[in-house]
Amino acid sequence: MTINDYLYLVILPVLAFSTLLIFIRFIIGPTLSDRVVSLDLLLTTGIGIITIYSIHTDQPAFLDIAMIMALIAFLGTVAFSYYLEKREKNE
Numbered sequence: 358m359t360i361n362d363y364l365y366l367v368i369l370p371v372l373a374f375s376t377l378l379i380f381i382r383f384i385i386g387p388t389l390s391d392r393v394v395s396l397d398l399l400l401t402t403g404i405g406i407i408t409i410y411s412i413h414t415d416q417p418a419f420l421d422i423a424m425i426m427a428l429i430a431f432l433g434t435v436a437f438s439y440y441l442e443k444r445e446k447n448e
Contacts, residue, residue: 364409372409376402393437400430 358366379402383395404423411419 365413369409372402372406397430397434
């Protein structure tokens with residue numbers, strides 16, 4: 358079993374199952390913070406899936422997409438924390 362087979366047959370299904378669990382948490386999450394954290398985790402898991410697909414198909418262009426998604430996820434998390442900070446000051 359090569360590393361490519363291991364990535365495709367073991368890690369990819371684990372990431373797909375974790376995506377399902379995270380999505381359920383996104384829907385059930387009682388607070389806005391829970392939903393934002395689960396959305397950030399969904400983006401991170403999606404980045405992992407894109408990276409494994411890029412390695413498996415030997416197309417490095419997908420890695421650029423994964424880096425852009427990571428930047429968007431980071432900026433979204435920073436914006437949400439800024440929003441929470443402003444909301445706490447107003448209360």
